[in-house]
Amino acid sequence: MADQCVIVSAKRSPFGKYLGALSETEPLELAAHVARSALSAAGKQIDREIDQIFVGNCIPSAFETGSVVGRQIGLKLALDVFTTTIDTACCSPLTALRMALWGMRLGELDAALILGVESMSRVPHFSRKLRAGVRVGPVELTDPLYPISYPGHRPVAVDASDGAEKYEVSRRMLDSFAMGSHLKWEQARLAGRFDDEIEPIRVRKQRREFLFSQDEMPRPDGSVAEIGLLAPVFGSKSTTPGNAPGLNDGASAMVIMRADKAAALKLPHLGTIVEQASATDTAEGISWIPALAVQRLLEKTGTAVDDLDLIEINEAFAAMPLVSTKILADGNPQKWLELLSKTNVNGGAVAIGHPVGASGLRIAMTLVYELKRRGGGQGVAAICGGLTQGEAVLIRV
């Protein structure tokens, strides 16, 4: 259909590990690099076609100036179009996509650039005391990353663990799925399945300059048993550094366009954004909110879970895909395993990393490219965000 929303390009940087390859790269530069790649990936420069830019970012203090970071990126790209920066925690880039989708449906725009960027390695420590002056005594520098939690709420690591317990997902299942994330990533890497989406970037690290071209966090040489030895953190019962992603750096970019415009420009049609849905629940429900968002999406579109060829549920912790697929399977053990078999088939955040503002778009593009590789089909990508919000997108290829 002429007015459908199609994806004409999707690119991401390799994701860096904490204080790793991307830790000396300004997030402004990182985002611009990936955006330029998406804007030229279709074989021609499509800068002029972009009507608006929507950028997801969770921790803007990583930027030199943490204000209207999206607009800063837009200007760096020499794109003087309205740029909206969105923070719905990890949902941000998919919320950004949804805002663009709504804009397209309202006739406000025909083409949009969507970005997700996060530089967790560059998030500064801070103190509120300095403004009024410290007359005597030590000054505490707070780390906003440690732990990730919100005032009046328990750390997200605890919520993930409680969700796993509530839905009877064992520690060993969490650890097995975590190991699977690394192994599936490695299989995908060896088969070249990330070649379509990754745009290598020249980086500098400690006076060494090199081309960063591959996700650097995965550890396919580990074992389920070794992950099982790790102690739970932040007061949780089952969340450990082994079944959680790290703190990471990375950026993702996607260009969406009205189908007729894309056809007129002879741009490739990677996939169609069929529909998106969002959901919220009580603050500790981050492990099951992806399921709620997916259910709402399936209801909206009249799709059944069995009609999905692939599922991506962001591994904010291993608990998320496990709890959410269990809910989508109505608790049926056999059905649950069937759904898991088509979830995160090329690995997930536990292996690849979770730069929080960028992952939402990464799982969407990984889904698109994998569906394409399999000759087409439809799939859902879903993500949870802090204080329990969720986004889900249904894509057809």
Next chain:
Amino acid sequence: MQMTQSIRYRFDRIKGIASLEIDTAGPVNAIGAQFIADLAAAAIRAKKDSAAGVIIRSAKPRSFLDGADLVEIRKDPSPLRLELLLRGFHQALDALATGAFPVAAVVVEQTALGGGFELLLWACDRIFATPGSKMGLPEVNVGLFPAAGGLQTLSRLVGFETALEIVMGGKVLPAEHFAASPVVQIVERHQILATTEKWVIDNPHVINRNIDTGEPPAIDPHQCRTLIQRARKTYTVCPQRPYYEAALAAAEQAIELPFRQAVESQVNHFAPLIADAGVTNKIDFFFTVNAVAPRLLPADLQGALPVDRVAVIGAGLMGRGIAQVCADRDLPVLLFDVDGPSSAKAKQAIADGLDPLVRKGRWPAARRKRLLDNIEPTADYRRLVDVPLVIESVFEALDLKRQVLQKVQSVNPRAVFATNTSALPITDISAVAPKPEQVVGMHYFSPAALMPLLEVVRGPHTSQAALATAVACGQRQQKTCIVVGDGPGFYTSRTFGVYVLTGFYLAEMGIDPWEVDRLALRAGFPQGPLHVYGTAGGTVIHDAAGFLQSRRPELFSLPKTLTRMVAAGYVGAGKPCFYKNGRQPDESARQFVTKAKKQKAPDPDAAAEMLLLSMVNQAFWCLDEGVLQDYFTMDIGAVLGIGFPDFLHGPARYVSQLGVNRTRQRLLEVYQATGLPFFKPAREFDRLVACGVDGNLV
């Protein structure tokens, strides 16, 4: 004083003695690239300083030099790297040995193992050791063999035959065992430094005994070859242990070679071993047992009750073994049997069992005496009132065990009651107990004095303190402890049980019973399943199998052959079974083998695979059911307790290396071909596949 990374070199100008103090990074002194470089540098330095003598010591309290740095080797397991390392070691040792000075070592209650012992044997002209020092060549325990001339240099001290036994057995012995040779002198701690220095000063012109003087070898080559052939028969039954053949081939090649050439020839037998998956599995298993196993135990062992004495109730073979293990480690034992005279007879049986050890010089008489002094036979239950830990080892009958439990708890309800049952669930035993939280399983393996594993079973009500007490006792007995959950047969008995049952079924499918055992040995099991039938006792096997089947009819079945043999009195343990005298096949057992209809006998490889898969699948069922919680425990229990081939590391590593998908497929195929319920794939395989995990379990 020159400070290097792993050897502290000091030169005393007045006495002219160079002192080398070994202190490598890490908890024990180990031989890695750094140490080898430092050793060579120290030798050069001593020569430059025109030292009149060199004394080697260790700065670590318990470790003189404990062999190769396995962490370093394992990080980069390439034959080329290992070859370079070994040659470097040879050169460093040669440099020290050929220096124009006597070299002496001081070993103070420390261990010199593997390459560490080879350093003493090659480079040192005299070894001064205090009582309590230990030396040996345990390389085969990690899939390697002594390749720095250990066999040759040790032969000069104890003779070729004994040296070969030590190499092939991976033995570590008290230093006194080597003191028959003048090279090793036992000296008390307070005198050792002075004695060593005096010897060095008094013997400036000693020539290294290993450097050939042109005299004919003291060892008869023909006798060497005979001994090597004999060792070959014993050790190389299983082709997947290439380190044994490598050791023997190296030994054979070195006969009649001058020392340096003999050592050089060992390199090509040694280096390729590290490329063998079985060898790296064995190295990994070494770390699994030593570094990981303690971390798997419940975190709060602080809750363990102080145990200053134990009671062992039931003085049969296992009870006596448990009592001996406790008493040998200075844990006083009250040994109970049905009545006073029986208890006394049991103690006498323990004493008689120790006689050969003392007579052959393996144990000092003092050790035997101290052990026996720690055992008090009795039948008076009132004595239990101040015994904190009671280990029950009576007949495997539920009623009897419950009776004993109630009797004990009526006298002392606070005692921790540990049952040595091999298959009866703790739930059942403690069902009628006034204080079920005091009941825990301590499952020993026969013979208790030798088998390293202790399976501690957590019952449904077992308190943390009771669990911790059992584990602490096991650790004191120097057992490797694993904690498992409750269920019929726990982990080890049911996993061992299916191995024996599979052996019977293989015979029923048409494989000659004695061939079943032979192929099991070739597959790496220490004992064939039908041989186990005879040694464990047919009645025990039959009762345990029957019990498992009654509890889990969907998972176990009984071979008709087993039932027929038990009915006919062919139950081993003195009565007939598959073997006469434990060695010769007893053809008369053949009559009981009930041939399965319509089933082709699997070929030897498939049969061996079935034996392995039977254990593997059962282990994964245990994981499904919560009896096992993790893959480390799975592998430790299988290898140390029930003979799963050590070079496979265990069922979890086996599955990792075969592949989860392939394992599940093979199990399905065997299940479909044989209909045997214990080949129905465990559900954990499905979960692993769904998670995208095909390997990397452990």
